[in-house]
Amino acid sequence: MVVNKNLKTAADGDTKIALPRRSAWQALTRHHETLRTRQLRDLFAGDAGRAERFQLEAAGLFLDYSKHRMTDETMTLLFDLARQSGVEARRDAMFAGERINLTENRSVLHVALRAAPTDTYMVDGQNVVPEVHQVLKRMATLANSIRLGQWRGYTGEPIRNVINIGIGGSDLGPVMAYEALRHYSRRDMTFRFVSNIDGTDFTEAVHGLVPAQTLFIVSSKTFTTLETMTNAHSARDWLLRSAKDPAHTARHFVAVSTNAGAVREFGIDPANMFGFWDWVGGRYSMDSAIGLSTMLAVGPDNFARLLAGFRAMDQHFRTAPLEKNMPVIMGLLAVWYNNFFGSQTVAVLPYDQYLKRFPAYLQQLTMESNGKSITLDGTPVDYQTGPIFWGEPGTNGQHSFYQLLHQGTKLVPCDFIGFSRSLNPLGNHHDLLMANIFAQAEALAFGKTAAEVKAEGTPDWLVPHRTFAGNRPSNVILAEVLTPEVLGALVALYEHSVFTQGAIFSIDSFDQWGVELGKVLAKRIGSELSAATDSGLTHDVSTNALIRRYRRARA
Numbered sequence: 281m282v283v284n285k286n287l288k289t290a291a292d293g294d295t296k297i298a299l300p301r302r303s304a305w306q307a308l309t310r311h312h313e314t315l316r317t318r319q320l321r322d323l324f325a326g327d328a329g330r331a332e333r334f335q336l337e338a339a340g341l342f343l344d345y346s347k348h349r350m351t352d353e354t355m356t357l358l359f360d361l362a363r364q365s366g367v368e369a370r371r372d373a374m375f376a377g378e379r380i381n382l383t384e385n386r387s388v389l390h391v392a393l394r395a396a397p398t399d400t401y402m403v404d405g406q407n408v409v410p411e412v413h414q415v416l417k418r419m420a421t422l423a424n425s426i427r428l429g430q431w432r433g434y435t436g437e438p439i440r441n442v443i444n445i446g447i448g449g450s451d452l453g454p455v456m457a458y459e460a461l462r463h464y465s466r467r468d469m470t471f472r473f474v475s476n477i478d479g480t481d482f483t484e485a486v487h488g489l490v491p492a493q494t495l496f497i498v499s500s501k502t503f504t505t506l507e508t509m510t511n512a513h514s515a516r517d518w519l520l521r522s523a524k525d526p527a528h529t530a531r532h533f534v535a536v537s538t539n540a541g542a543v544r545e546f547g548i549d550p551a552n553m554f555g556f557w558d559w560v561g562g563r564y565s566m567d568s569a570i571g572l573s574t575m576l577a578v579g580p581d582n583f584a585r586l587l588a589g590f591r592a593m594d595q596h597f598r599t600a601p602l603e604k605n606m607p608v609i610m611g612l613l614a615v616w617y618n619n620f621f622g623s624q625t626v627a628v629l630p631y632d633q634y635l636k637r638f639p640a641y642l643q644q645l646t647m648e649s650n651g652k653s654i655t656l657d658g659t660p661v662d663y664q665t666g667p668i669f670w671g672e673p674g675t676n677g678q679h680s681f682y683q684l685l686h687q688g689t690k691l692v693p694c695d696f697i698g699f700s701r702s703l704n705p706l707g708n709h710h711d712l713l714m715a716n717i718f719a720q721a722e723a724l725a726f727g728k729t730a731a732e733v734k735a736e737g738t739p740d741w742l743v744p745h746r747t748f749a750g751n752r753p754s755n756v757i758l759a760e761v762l763t764p765e766v767l768g769a770l771v772a773l774y775e776h777s778v779f780t781q782g783a784i785f786s787i788d789s790f791d792q793w794g795v796e797l798g799k800v801l802a803k804r805i806g807s808e809l810s811a812a813t814d815s816g817l818t819h820d821v822s823t824n825a826l827i828r829r830y831r832r833a834r835a
């Protein structure tokens with residue numbers, strides 16, 4: 281076994297015993313055998329206090345987790361597993377600024393991005409909070425000057441359009457937050473997001489916009505990402521087709537990055553660059569300057585409210601006992617289905633149109649974090665790690681994939697997310713929307729027996745088709761209304777749930793080596809596609825043939 285010399289952390293001792301050999305894991309394996317066939321109907325029938333016992337409030341969110349295939353004993357064993365897996369020690373190590381991202385030898389301190397000015401978060405002996413607030417202040421100055429029409433483009437007109445160019449964590453957080461907080465956004469300004477290297481994305485994003493009124497935010501932690509840099513160059517060309525003089529780009533480009541040198545080389549004035557730090561992972565960066573487009577859209581005060589929501593959930597995660605800790609409970613239940621019931625996926629089903637990009641955002645957060653198969657000590661896992669996250673806003677999903685959720689052969693735990701009040705009250709729409717959440721969670725859990733179907737007069741041959749087995753688990757997450765604070769708390773809830781799962785799996789939830797190979801190959805193939813000669817292709821025969829076919833077609 282090759283052991284990384286950076287492996288020593290405060291939490292190291294807790295992960296020495298391989299996951300399947302931890303006593304809680306073995307107890308859960310035995311316990312699962314006894315619980316596997318138990319029905320939620322029965323668990324509820326014999327336990328009037330179940331709903332009350334398995335619910336929790338934190339940071340403005342309410343979680344009902346009673347509709348899970350578990351008992352008090354299950355939860356006790358899961359908490360044992362969390363303790364034996366060093367979840368608390370690893371969490372404390374994160375908050376203490378230790379380099380828990382072992383393979384990149386970095387601290388993991390996105391929690392410092394939403395710290396109050398009086399908080400302290402240390403990295404290498406230095407409190408990083410003042411620096412975080414300095415950047416927030418500069419962002420607010422820029423946001424205000426653009427929102428007030430004081431920042432002018434090259435013709436002297438105010439900026440009306442903002443385009444964020446970024447990908448992955450430099451896109452998904454901003455676009456998700458913009459959509460989620462659209463209610464709070466400036467309606468007289470246009471916000472668009474370009475991520476894909478497909479030229480269609482850029483072309484459509486600038487369609488109908490006046491260059492003199494357009495600001496590009498080039499968002500890239502590394503400032504080397506192929507997609508982002510290609511789009512940024514196309515943006516500059518687009519602007520210069522009207523502006524002509526390269527000096528005019530200064531009024532139309534700002535950058536968000538950790539790479540000042542590359543920003544300068546691109547031609548963006550460092551005065552218009554907003555920095556962040558290597559202790560912020562891309563998929564954990566929406567609270568950093570990567571959130572500049574969000575701040576421009578909703579204003580500095582609403583951005584501060586968003587951060588306050590994150591902070592409230594951070595505080596809860598950091599201080600609540602495991603038994604009352606919302607992200608820990610959600611993480612443990614995710615492990616319960618993933619590793620004991622063999623569930624492959626989790627469906628995230630927000631019943632709020634503003635959260636339409638939330639499942640896409642969670643895909644990167646969860647799968648880039650926990651889609652790993654090597655443990656922290658360098659050995660391959662012999663158990664499942666992170667589940668696949670996917671979803672769509674309700675009620676649309678009900679008319680497409682819910683059939684499989686209710687009657688398919690797969691067990692898909694669901695997270696329903698809803699709000700007591702709508703931001704857009706309209707007749708009885710909201711009651712009907714919420715009725716659907718409660719109905720779906722109930723139908724999944726309790727189903728409809730053959731006897732019930734038959735009693736409705738259904739002919740015998742049709743009874744099996746109309747029967748719902750039930751016993752399908754879900755979380756129901758509720759909040760009063762979708763505010764910036766609630767959005768922050770919701771994202772932090774999933775961040776820390778992912779953390780909990782990663783700690784149990786003993787993996788590095790903060791690296792992403794799995795994206796590298798494709799990048800390297802794409803670079804190589806990119807130059808091969810335009811090569812003049814047909815020789816020199818040394819890929820497998822399938823890839824060689826595909827490249828030749830494309831070359832012929834493009835010629």
Ligand code: F6P
Pocket residue numbers: 447448449450499500501502503504505508562563648792795
């Ligand atoms: O390819 C994956 C990734 O590295 C993500 O982790 C990151 O969010 C994204 O690319 C964008 O990276 P950057 O912000 O450096 O352009």
